[in-house]
Amino acid sequence: MMGDMASEETRTVKSTTARPDANAGHSAADPEAAAAVPGPRAWAVRLVVVGIVLSALNLRPAITSLGALLEEVRDGLGMSGSVAGLLTSVPPLCFAVFGVTAPRLARRFGAGAVVCAGMVAITTGLLVRPYTGSTAGFLAASALALMGIAVSNVLMPVIVKRWFPDRVGSMTGLYSMALALGTSAAAAVTVPVTEALGGSWQSGLTVWAVLAAAAVLPWIPLVRDRGPASSEPTAGRDTARSVHTRVEGAGPVRHVHARVEPPALRITRSRTAWALAVFFGLQATAAYITMGWMAQIFRDAGVPAGTAGLLLAVTMVMGVPLAFVIPRLASRLPHQGPIVVALGVCGLAGYAGLYLAPAAGAWAWAVLLGVSNCAFPLALTMVGMRARTGAGVAQLSAFAQSTGYLISIPGPLLVGVLYQHSGGWGLPIALMIGLMIPQMAVGVLAGRDRTVEDEAAR
Numbered sequence: 001m002m003g004d005m006a007s008e009e010t011r012t013v014k015s016t017t018a019r020p021d022a023n024a025g026h027s028a029a030d031p032e033a034a035a036a037v038p039g040p041r042a043w044a045v046r047l048v049v050v051g052i053v054l055s056a057l058n059l060r061p062a063i064t065s066l067g068a069l070l071e072e073v074r075d076g077l078g079m080s081g082s083v084a085g086l087l088t089s090v091p092p093l094c095f096a097v098f099g100v101t102a103p104r105l106a107r108r109f110g111a112g113a114v115v116c117a118g119m120v121a122i123t124t125g126l127l128v129r130p131y132t133g134s135t136a137g138f139l140a141a142s143a144l145a146l147m148g149i150a151v152s153n154v155l156m157p158v159i160v161k162r163w164f165p166d167r168v169g170s171m172t173g174l175y176s177m178a179l180a181l182g183t184s185a186a187a188a189v190t191v192p193v194t195e196a197l198g199g200s201w202q203s204g205l206t207v208w209a210v211l212a213a214a215a216v217l218p219w220i221p222l223v224r225d226r227g228p229a230s231s232e233p234t235a236g237r238d239t240a241r242s243v244h245t246r247v248e249g250a251g252p253v254r255h256v257h258a259r260v261e262p263p264a265l266r267i268t269r270s271r272t273a274w275a276l277a278v279f280f281g282l283q284a285t286a287a288y289i290t291m292g293w294m295a296q297i298f299r300d301a302g303v304p305a306g307t308a309g310l311l312l313a314v315t316m317v318m319g320v321p322l323a324f325v326i327p328r329l330a331s332r333l334p335h336q337g338p339i340v341v342a343l344g345v346c347g348l349a350g351y352a353g354l355y356l357a358p359a360a361g362a363w364a365w366a367v368l369l370g371v372s373n374c375a376f377p378l379a380l381t382m383v384g385m386r387a388r389t390g391a392g393v394a395q396l397s398a399f400a401q402s403t404g405y406l407i408s409i410p411g412p413l414l415v416g417v418l419y420q421h422s423g424g425w426g427l428p429i430a431l432m433i434g435l436m437i438p439q440m441a442v443g444v445l446a447g448r449d450r451t452v453e454d455e456a457a458r
Contacts, residue, residue: 056178061186094146116219121148130202169331176377180319188313281407318370336447347372
């Protein structure tokens with residue numbers, strides 16, 4: 001499937017870059033102008049597809065592998081319930097702090113180079129953190145891995161928009177499907193792998209560094225590549241000017257055309273950007289509570305550890321098919337609100353089941369919460385749809401994800417505190433139910449058919 005998609009995307013991007021550049025003032029028949037706007041090479045497009053898939057596979061195992069072994073890690077490092085809650089809040093904190101730097105780093109070094117560095121950071125963090133011997137060291141090494149995840153989180157929609165401008169839905173679906181697969185695989189096999197390696201939780205966590213190292217490889221040839229010409233913004237106003245420079249020496253005078261980037265959007269003026277940021281934050285809150293605590297909820301209800309990890313894997317694996325279908329469906333609808341509501345209803349039903357009969361209906365609740373967690377690929381799709389240009393997508397992605405992850409920080413920590421002080425899961429689950437209502441409301445607002453460029457310009 002990836003090979004066919006890569007060839008299809010190659011044709012799409014080549015046809016896009018072959019169009020005349022009206023802003024530059026030259027037709028595509030002009031050989032000098034044509035030479036200045038080269039199309040992407042087929043091998044580069046295929047590498048980008050492979051890089052997107054491998055990177056997406058590595059954006060959650062650092063978190064869900066820890067969730068499956070949280071009790072063992074707590075015992076090994078002597079963590080309290082509140083400190084464990086802090087540990088489950090570290091991912092959104094890192095995503096908020098480091099994710100906002102991704103667009104600036106991408107402008108300076110190129111998106112491919114930044115994602116490559118992000119994969120290196122994930123590999124290093126996963127190798128180091130199990131063997132630090134202290135809670136502080138474990139948190140620091142986790143933060144390094146999460147820093148790499150943060151910048152890659154923000155830049156994935158940008159890379160999709162840049163290389164596949166006419167296939168945002170299908171490529172976002174492929175990326176989201178790979179992300180869900182990596183998430184579910186880490187939840188499902190971490191406990192069995194740990195047992196196979198002698199029962200050491202350190203070995204069970206370290207093994208995921210191998211997958212991260214593999215994700216570095218496809219980005220290495222793309223480190224110096226800034227993407228095809230179709231990545232340039234094409235806003236309604238003129239975003240390029242011809243800069244005429246005389247080249248000394250033999251031959252005629254040659255004109256070099258330099259593209260001038262448009263001014264940055266005042267993204268905070270956009271109501272859609274704010275609605276999308278809050279929606280992203282609330283769905284991230286639900287996702288990280290699920291990844292960090294759901295296995296423990298089942299274990300406390302009497303479910304064996306291996307089965308609890310498998311239930312978490314079922315929740316995550318639901319995103320594999322749905323993360324491919326939902327973005328494609330969303331990209332065909334003028335308003336994504338109905339999808340938001342449907343996912344929210346599944347979440348409410350799953351949380352109610354966890355509250356009333358966590359062990360008796362465990363498999364059903366795992367499936368329902370897995371469907372609800374597909375709000376993440378829907379949010380990523382809306383990021384690509386709510387901006388017209390590559391620059392707009394980069395700003396919206398950074399704003400929505402960084403602000404959203406800031407919003408999500410207190411959730412997992414508060415769940416840990418409520419669990420420790422109440423002695424049960426009633427209050428934490430009630431909190432999850434309460435947060436689902438505003439998530440549905442702001443998701444409907446974010447799904448309206450409009451762009452942040454139009455709103456920010458008013």
